[in-house]
């Protein structure tokens with residue numbers, strides 16, 4: 631350890647399509663929606679994270695909310711840079727210091743991101759004083775966070791269902807053997823619910839309401855052992871224009887999400903069919919691991935298990951598996967150097 635190391639702070643960041651999390655000194659210090667709000671007149675970013683997410687769907691002409699990484703690609707480079715920088719500057723221990731100290735960072739990025747976009751993320755981190763910035767792919771970080779020893783000559787399958795993308799990967803010997811990234815995940819589930827309410831109940835609900843429905847009664851199968859109770863949903867009647875309330879069961883939501891979940895299942899099956907036989911044999915024994923917010927959908931583990939005839943396990947605290955893994959990598963960077971993106 632050199633003198634310089636005493637002044638270097640270590641930061642692990644999960645730059646997700648829906649949520650960004652940061653670990654500093656072994657603790658989660660940022661856990662916020664990946665969203666910024668911009669003033670259209672001045673072009674300035676006026677809010678980030680939770681504050682910006684409260685504005686979503688309620689903005690007027692002069693304010694726009696942006697999710698810079700919405701579909702797993704960087705839609706707005708400037709907004710994404712501001713978001714990264716504001717999140718880092720919001721870390722309590724760094725806020726107290728007069729200058730941002732030198733940072734050693736590991737940042738986890740969606741797999742679909744291009745090289746140009748990777749460079750942009752790296753440069754954004756360097757501009758907030760990132761002296762050493764490493765990038766890592768999401769399924770790899772998720773696997774480490776779940777507690778899998780990814781260096782072993784053994785195959786493991788990870789399915790990470792986030793906001794914008796679902797990432798499926800088979801890992802062995804510290805590398806990704808085969809993988810697939812599909813743009814069917816939490817955001818699509820939310821839109822499915824909006825569409826279902828409109829077409830089946832003539833009820834217009836906003837994104838926020840649909841997201842609440844998904845979390846409160848969302849399900850992947852219609853025959854849950856212990857299903858949640860029905861939910862009262864308010865929205866605008868499309869025929870009369872008046873506000874209206876209806877009762878919705880989890881079975882209806884399972885119907886609404888069925889097609890999208892099927893597409894995730896297809897991607898899992900396709901990845902399995904591309905897996906070399908020795909690794910397929912390992913996965914037969916170890917099963918499939920689910921991570922990401924989408925894995926909290928009731929009955930999704932059971933459904934994937936029925937489809938694949940494999941045991942399926944949900945990561946502990948699945949929304950934080952990736953940042954946990956990224957945090958483990960920064961703590962032991964020499965061990966994991968070979969798995970970082972070159």
Ligand SMILES: Nc1ncnc2c1ncn2[C@@H]1O[C@H](COP(=O)(O)OP(=O)(O)O)[C@@H](O)[C@H]1O
Pocket residue numbers: 645646647648649650791792793794795815816817841844845848921922923924925926927928948949
């Ligand atoms: N209990 C839940 N049931 C279903 N979906 C959920 C639940 N909690 C969070 N989500 C969804 O998970 C997604 C965010 O997951 P996350 O892993 O943070 O995504 P990302 O890594 O892409 O940022 C959102 O679409 C959110 O609506």
Ligand SMILES: [Mg+2]
Pocket residue numbers: 644646647768790792922952
């Ligand atoms: Mg994620």
